[in-house]
Amino acid sequence: MYNTTIQKEWFSNGERYAKEINEMVEFGKKNGWENWKGEEPEDKRAHLALEVFELLKAANQNGETELFREQFPPAHSPIIPLMKEKSQSIEQLHFISDQKIVFLTGTSYEKRQAYVLDQDNITTLDESIHAIGKSKQGNIFALATPGKISLYKGWNGEIINEFTLSETQDSGITEMTPFNDGNKVLVVSSNGIYLISKEDKKLIHPTNEDNDEDWTSQIDMENAALSHDNTYIAVGDQGYDHRILDAEGNTLGAIGPQSSYPHFCLFAKDDSQLITNSCHFYNGITIGINSDQYIGADIEAYTESDDFTFIDEEMRVYAGVATKDHYILGDAYGYIKAFDNNGNQLWRYFLGSTISGMTVSDNGETLWVAAHSGILHKLTLNKGQRDTHIIGNGKHYEEFRLLIWKDEPQAWKW
Numbered sequence: 056m057y058n059t060t061i062q063k064e065w066f067s068n069g070e071r072y073a074k075e076i077n078e079m080v081e082f083g084k085k086n087g088w089e090n091w092k093g094e095e096p097e098d099k100r101a102h103l104a105l106e107v108f109e110l111l112k113a114a115n116q117n118g119e120t121e122l123f124r125e126q127f128p129p130a131h132s133p134i135i136p137l138m139k140e141k142s143q144s145i146e147q148l149h150f151i152s153d154q155k156i157v158f159l160t161g162t163s164y165e166k167r168q169a170y171v172l173d174q175d176n177i178t179t180l181d182e183s184i185h186a187i188g189k190s191k192q193g194n195i196f197a198l199a200t201p202g203k204i205s206l207y208k209g210w211n212g213e214i215i216n217e218f219t220l221s222e223t224q225d226s227g228i229t230e231m232t233p234f235n236d237g238n239k240v241l242v243v244s245s246n247g248i249y250l251i252s253k254e255d256k257k258l259i260h261p262t263n264e265d266n267d268e269d270w271t272s273q274i275d276m277e278n279a280a281l282s283h284d285n286t287y288i289a290v291g292d293q294g295y296d297h298r299i300l301d302a303e304g305n306t307l308g309a310i311g312p313q314s315s316y317p318h319f320c321l322f323a324k325d326d327s328q329l330i331t332n333s334c335h336f337y338n339g340i341t342i343g344i345n346s347d348q349y350i351g352a353d354i355e356a357y358t359e360s361d362d363f364t365f366i367d368e369e370m371r372v373y374a375g376v377a378t379k380d381h382y383i384l385g386d387a388y389g390y391i392k393a394f395d396n397n398g399n400q401l402w403r404y405f406l407g408s409t410i411s412g413m414t415v416s417d418n419g420e421t422l423w424v425a426a427h428s429g430i431l432h433k434l435t436l437n438k439g440q441r442d443t444h445i446i447g448n449g450k451h452y453e454e455f456r457l458l459i460w461k462d463e464p465q466a467w468k469w
Contacts (some may be wrong), residue, residue, distance in 0.1 A: 057110060062126050063105055069130050069444045072098045076446050082401075100133035102353025108137055111467055120455070120468045129456055129469045130410075131389065131407025131428070138408075138428050141460035144423030147230060148414040149189040149196070151210045155424050156414055157187055157196075158431070160459060163227040163245065169297040172423075172431070175455055177466050188231035188240065191283040197233040197240050201225065204251060206237045218251050230283045234302075241288060243279045247272035250288050250304050250413040259304035260290035280320040280329070283377075287349055289329055291317035296356065297331045299349050308352025310363075314340040319463040321373040324379055328396045334371035341366040344394055366398045376422075382420065390426055390447070404449035406432050422451070430458045433468075 075096035114123035161167035169180035186199035197379035312333030409429035438452035
C-alpha cells in the first residue's frame with residue numbers, strides 16, 4: 056500500500072529514536088544528568104514529514120487511518136516544520152460524558168472556535184462562544200458569548216443563570232469555572248481575576264491595597280483554581296504571589312514562589328492539598344500545602360520549609376487535572392507526568408509541544424490532552440503502550456491524535 060522505503064525508514068528510525076531517548080532519560084534520572092556523557096539522540100525524519108502528511112490525509116479520506124497508524128506511528132519532532140504556519144493552541148477542554156468533550160482553539164487574545172469531540176467525530180459550535188467552563192461538581196457548564204456568561208445544568212441542559220459582563224471582564228478570558236450551584240463564576244483573564252454573579256462583578260486579583268492611582272489590574276501568567284467543594288480559591292500571576300481566598304474573594308493566606316514566577320495552581324480531588332507551580336524560563340518548581348494550612352498560610356518565597364512538600368522540581372506547568380489519588384501535569388516541553396501528593400513521580404509520557412489543555416473522564420480511565428502544536432491526543436490510561444515509538448514510561452494507549460490545524464479543511468486523525 057505504501058512506499059516501502061519511506062515506511063521502513065519512518066518506522067525503524069522512529070523506533071530507534073524512542074529507544075535512545077528513553078534510555079538517556081532513565082540514565083539521567085538514575086545517575087544524574089551531569090553524568091550523562093553521550094550525545095543527545097536525534098530524530099532525523101524531518102525530510103519525510105511532508106510526504107507522510109500527504110499519506111495521512113489520504114488515509115483519512117479513504118477510511119484507512121488504523122492501518123496507516125500501524126505503518127507510520129505518530130511522532131512530534133519530524134513534523135515540527137509543518138506546524139510553523141498551521142499550529143494553534145487548543146484550550147479549555149472539559150469532559151461532557153462517555154467519550155465526549157468540548158474544547159476551544161485559539162488563545163485568549165485570538166479569534167476562537169469551539170468544538171465538541173464525540174469519539175473521533177468533531178462538531179463545530181456557535182462561533183460567538185469564546186470561553187467555556189465546567190464546575191468541579193454538579194455538572195454545570197458556562198459559555199461566554201459577547202457581553203454575557205450563560206450557565207447550563209448539564210451540556211445542552213436547561214439554562215439556569217445569565218450574567219452580564221463589561222468589556223474589560225469579557226476580554227481575553229483565559230479560563231473560567233462556574234460554582235457548583237451555578238450562582239457564581241470564577242473568571243480568569245489578563246485584565247484580572249473576577250468573581251461574577253448577578254449581584255456583583257468583583258475583582259479578586261490583583262488588589263489595589265495601596266490605593267495607587269496609577270494601578271492597573273493587567274497581569275501576565277494569570278492563573279487560578281477553585282476547590283472542588285467551592286470553599287477556597289487560589290489565585291496568582293507573574294507579578295504576585297499565589298494567594299488563598301475564601302469563596303467571597305477574601306484573602307486567607309499566601310504562598311511564595313520557590314522558582315521565579317507563579318504560574319499554575321490546582322486543588323487535589325478531595326481538596327486535601329493545594330499545589331502551586333512557579334516557573335523560570337521552561338522549568339519550574341511545584342509545591343503542595345495541606346488543607347489544614349489554607350487559613351493563615353504564609354509560605355516564604357525561595358525558602359525550604361516543613362510547611363510544604365516538593366511535588367516536582369523540573370516542570371513549568373501549563374495544564375493539569377486532579378484524579379482520585381494523584382495529579383497529572385503537563386509542561387512546557389510537551390511531557391505529561393503523574394505525581395502523588397508526596398511528590399513521587401508515578402510516570403511520564405511525551406506528547407510534544409507545550410501542553411495547553413487537559414481533561415479526564417469521570418471514571419479516570421480516559422485522558423484528553425491538547426498542545427500548542429494544534430494537536431489533541433486521546434489516551435486510555437493504564438491500558439499499555441500501543442507501540443515501540445512511545446517516549447516515556449507511562450503505560451498508556453494513545454487511541455488517536457487529531458491534527459487541528461489552521462488552513463486545513465478538516466482535523467486529520469493519526
